[in-house]
Amino acid sequence: GAVVSQHPSWVICKSGTSVKIECRSLDFQATTMFWYRQFPKQSLMLMATSNEGSKATYEQGVEKDKFLINHASLTLSTLTVTSAHPEDSSFYICSARDSNRGGQQPQHFGDGTRLSIL
Amino acid sequence: GENVEQHPSTLSVQEGDSAVIKCTYSDSASNYFPWYKQELGKRPQLIIDIRSNVGEKKDQRIAVTLNKTAKHFSLHITETQPEDSAVYFCAASIGNAGNMLTFGGGTRLMVKP
Numbered sequence: 001g002a003v004v005s006q007h008p009s010w011v012i013c014k015s016g017t018s019v020k021i022e023c024r025s026l027d028f029q030a031t032t033m034f035w036y037r038q039f040p041k042q043s044l045m046l047m048a049t050s051n052e053g054s055k056a057t058y059e060q061g062v063e064k065d066k067f068l069i070n071h072a073s074l075t076l077s078t079l080t081v082t083s084a085h086p087e088d089s090s091f092y093i094c095s096a097r098d099s100n101r102g103g104q105q106p107q108h109f110g111d112g113t114r115l116s117i118l
Numbered sequence: 119g120e121n122v123e124q125h126p127s128t129l130s131v132q133e134g135d136s137a138v139i140k141c142t143y144s145d146s147a148s149n150y151f152p153w154y155k156q157e158l159g160k161r162p163q164l165i166i167d168i169r170s171n172v173g174e175k176k177d178q179r180i181a182v183t184l185n186k187t188a189k190h191f192s193l194h195i196t197e198t199q200p201e202d203s204a205v206y207f208c209a210a211s212i213g214n215a216g217n218m219l220t221f222g223g224g225t226r227l228m229v230k231p
Contacts, residue, residue: 034218043207043221044162093161095219106152107219109161 003027004096006110013084014118020080021113023050023094029074030096034107035067038091050077050094074099084117091115120145122210124222132230137198139225141208142190148210151184151191152219156205165206166193198229 003026011019023033031052036044048069049057056069066088068080077096081088093112097105121144131137143151149170154162168175168182168191175182179198184191195202205226209219 041226043223046218046220049218091159106164106167108164109154111161112159114159 002108004108004110006094006113008113009111010114012116015085016083018080018082019084020078021092023077023110025075025096028098029100031099033077033094033096035079036093086117089115089117120148120210120220122220122222124208124225126225128226130228131198133198135198137195137227139193139206141222143210147212150211152209153193154207200229200231203227203229
């Protein structure tokens with residue numbers, strides 16, 4: 001149980017393209033999901049907290065107009081990197097926990113999306 | 119906000135030896151501390167976690183200890199095997215496991231056969 005699916009796993013595109021990444025909880029509902037960015041050989045840095053039915057909460061320094069988050073259902077959150085540039089190239093990972101099982105359930109991560117902007 | 123420091127950044131051990139990774143946190147309100155293992159290009163996987171009402175937790179070759187007073191927690195891996203080689207991240211959370219995690223910088227563990 002507690003599987004988080006992330007799609008696509010790898011994207012290569014030209015500068016200026018917008019890229020949408022999906023994060024789905026397959027066998028549980030998640031009112032909150034988290035989006036992280038990880039540069040090579042570095043730790044996971046939280047970008048934003050995605051809240052079902054309301055606006056996402058962005059961490060300091062993360063441009064909300066650049067990284068659009070939509071959490072329209074209890075099983076799906078999307079991150080759209082708008083007008084992506086080479087500096088946006090990174091590994092993006094989402095996480096979620098089962099919101100129906102109380103506050104002590106751990107977070108489970110998706111497989112990540114490797115984004116390469118040429 | 120919370121700040122989590124992790125040491126060492128790299129650790130090389132001989133197969134069969136023990137490995138210890140240490141983390142400190144800054145916010146005394148943090149009460150949930152998971153450890154994740156991440157292999158190259160893959161998702162972080164939870165290997166063990168501990169809550170602030172417990173001082174130690176063990177799962178086969180893996181154990182975690184927590185010192186709330188000193189605000190530090192450690193991961194202990196005994197009888198290391200080559201497949202233990204990966205990057206390990208500690209994290210801290212305030213409130214409960216579903217809340218925002220603040221990660222340490224990671225430790226690259228290499229187990230030599």
